[in-house]
Amino acid sequence: MNFFRSEKFGQVLAGETVNTGDKRFHDHSILKLMDLSVVMAVYNQSETLNAAIKSILEQTYRNFVFIIIDDFSTDETPEILRQWRQQDPRIKVVTNHRHLGLTKSLNVGWRLAKTIYIARMDADDIAMPSRLKKQRDFLLAHPKIGLLGASANLIDGQGRPAGVKIMPSDSDSIRRTILSYCPFIHPTWMLPRNVLLEMGGYNEAFPFAQDYELALRIVKTYPVANLLEVLLEYRVNSESAISLKQLKQQELLALKARWLALTRYGYSWRQSWRLIKPLLSFMVPSGIKKLVYARYFWYRGSH
Numbered sequence: 001m002n003f004f005r006s007e008k009f010g011q012v013l014a015g016e017t018v019n020t021g022d023k024r025f026h027d028h029s030i031l032k033l034m035d036l037s038v039v040m041a042v043y044n045q046s047e048t049l050n051a052a053i054k055s056i057l058e059q060t061y062r063n064f065v066f067i068i069i070d071d072f073s074t075d076e077t078p079e080i081l082r083q084w085r086q087q088d089p090r091i092k093v094v095t096n097h098r099h100l101g102l103t104k105s106l107n108v109g110w111r112l113a114k115t116i117y118i119a120r121m122d123a124d125d126i127a128m129p130s131r132l133k134k135q136r137d138f139l140l141a142h143p144k145i146g147l148l149g150a151s152a153n154l155i156d157g158q159g160r161p162a163g164v165k166i167m168p169s170d171s172d173s174i175r176r177t178i179l180s181y182c183p184f185i186h187p188t189w190m191l192p193r194n195v196l197l198e199m200g201g202y203n204e205a206f207p208f209a210q211d212y213e214l215a216l217r218i219v220k221t222y223p224v225a226n227l228l229e230v231l232l233e234y235r236v237n238s239e240s241a242i243s244l245k246q247l248k249q250q251e252l253l254a255l256k257a258r259w260l261a262l263t264r265y266g267y268s269w270r271q272s273w274r275l276i277k278p279l280l281s282f283m284v285p286s287g288i289k290k291l292v293y294a295r296y297f298w299y300r301g302s303h
């Protein structure tokens with residue numbers, strides 16, 4: 001079911017746009033001890049980067065590789081990454097030679113990972129100390145699961161509490177709701193690498209909503225789940241959050257992903273009524289929507 005295996009990726013690995021940095025990236029004596037890779041892309045997020053990296057390195061489960069894609073940052077990000085890389089050999093920094101965007105950067109990251117499992121992380125979020133252990137333990141106990149997420153506490157740009165986001169936990173509930181909204185929080189993802197390989201990774205035609213489009217493909221093929229426990233502090237309404245213009249682009253691409261789900265991924269047309277609410281939501285001006293989110297969603301408990 002590999003609709004979007006990208007031929008461009010071979011050019012990336014040939015060295016035209018990516019530098020894998022230090023030689024430790026290819027040190028098999030380190031990699032063979034690990035069964036998990038954490039993949040994070042960063043672009044000009046120096047203000048939140050230290051806290052994000054620290055939260056991963058201080059996980060109770062420690063046998064992982066931390067692959068960080070620097071997407072041609074122009075702030076203090078490269079220096080911050082250099083310092084962290086010197087402190088911890090689990091960190092592998094990949095530097096794009098030009099700005100590729102999140103989707104392509106994530107494809108670079110997960111393909112460089114050679115571990116059984118891959119976890120996502122964002123450079124402006126904070127992982128709870130037991131996140132990796134609890135998700136890895138769940139996947140080991142449920143080997144048929146193709147994608148695992150978790151719930152999250154919401155925080156604002158200054159790190160203040162802004163509510164909580166509880167996601168549907170079982171596969172049936174997720175399948176019933178996925179055409180209405182994305183029932184996963186992207187930086188809480190953990191999944192087997194062979195699932196990403198089978199799916200062909202992220203669809204590079206989606207600079208936004210790339211997680212939703214990929215989740216729609218995975219959910220159609222595999223059982224999935226979310227842990228109800230909060231395992232992440234998820235930043236909303238911050239300077240690095242999606243702008244008003246980008247929000248409208250994301251909504252449009254999310255609608256495109258739903259259309260692909262109905263026309264190419266095997267979802268039943270009987271579920272097409274679930275697109276009514278997203279279509280109506282798309283018609284609401286972005287400025288009004290952001291005000292509504294801030295008033296009734298970001299600061300008002302669960303969703």
